[in-house]
Amino acid sequence: MARLEREGDIAADYLEGLLDIADLDGDIDMDVEGDRASVSIIADDDTSVSRSLQKLVGRDGEVLEALQELTRLAVHRETGERSRLMLDIAGFRARRREELAEIGRKAAEEARSTGKPVRLDPMTPFERKVVHDAVKAVGLTSESEGEEPQRRVVVVPA
Incomplete structure (x- = not known):
């Protein structure tokens, strides 16, 4: 459990940096679901924020898949272990x-x-x-x- 929480923390830091670079607003929520860390970038009730996060989802989730792999690589770089972390953005995966x-x-x-x-x-x-x-x-x-x-x-x- 502690390993998965650490993965979530590393992923959250990485994604916060990404949001800052892209100048996008969003809150990060971390959880552990079964045997994997789960990180979500969520928008507040502001629909313009939600629309801007859709850029990170892309067509049919293609950008989301790529960001998930990059986030997993960031976790791997820090921990030395392969990550099965799941990333959701603006509720797309849900x-x-x-x-x-x-x-x-x-x-x-x-x-x-x-x-x-x-x-x-x-x-x-x-x-x-x-x-x-x-x-x-x-x-x-x-x-x-x-x-x-x-x-x-x-x-x-x-």
Whole structure:
């Protein structure tokens, strides 16, 4: 737990510096979720701040993914250990997690009703994990197939 809290502190310092350089406003929230540190950059109620943070999310979360990797590298540089830290900006991952869980549930319903495997569009590792968890929660199994960046979830009927 202490190691994950330290990762969160290092990540928060790194991200605060990034926000200062980019001249963006945002508050940093740290937490530990399961076996990984979780850091979020959140906007206050000011919608102009929220819109400016969207630049750090990018199209389909591409900039967010890159910033997460840079933040993990900053943590690695300080600790010497690989980090599995998760970064969220302006609630993007939280919203995406809800969307993906619904996609997983619908794919499971389709697989169950048709008796055929359901192949989803390619996803990032984060997205696949959320879908796998949603499928498991409704009692079916799923697997990943293919190679990055075309790796996808396949929901297997019961």
